[in-house]
Amino acid sequence: MKYTWIDEYLMEKPSVTKDLKKEWNWIRYMIGGKMFAAICLDQDDKPYYITLKLEPLEGDFLRQQYEDIIPGYYCNKVHWNSIKPDGCVPDDLLRDMLDKSYKLVLKGFSKKKQQEILSTTNC
Template sequence: MKEWLTDYCLSKKGASPDYPFGPEPLVCKVGGKMFALISVDGKNNQVHISLKCDPVIAVNLREQHASVQPGYHLNKKHWNTVVVDGSLSSEDLRQMIDHSYDLVFRSLTKAAREAITALIR
């Protein structure tokens, strides 16, 4: 599942991998800003993905899914950490990744957004 998450995150326009903390975790960025952090818990080999989220939606997701928790070592108002344990479908994860990417992409300057958009033409 980690490979699928990584491939999907890095397939987003202008997405790039970064390893600011060493070989783990993988930080996925757009325009130099993080939109996903993918890690594996060394104790139980469980994959986690942290994603930016609208604060109201973040609370909703946490209430609906035990696998969605406040962002681990991140701003808990704007970030969720999802334990990838099979309780959420691939489509649910895809939508959460898309939402995170879109929030970060929209926060970039107009020039940065246009530069990324020009890359894919």
């Protein structure tokens, strides 16, 4: 996988947890129990797609700009986008997309819950 920095980058964000959803073979990154990013693994446990959430118009725009960004793999095709892990999406753009996904999911919580989430630390 081209984006070897992704796990460390995501785990540095406040209150992020990760797990392996064995039934899907996905490494999921979550905040407050809600997924905001995932590394989808193939049958050989190699990264197959990186999936994240974006505002629908931005996701559509990026899919038109990069052939390595497709509608969400096994996700809602409007809100979720998948990136080929060995594709041509620049690292800075992927970091920006991951940041936006994190913020978008966090914004879905009430203000009180956002404060609770952000006040807990990663273990």
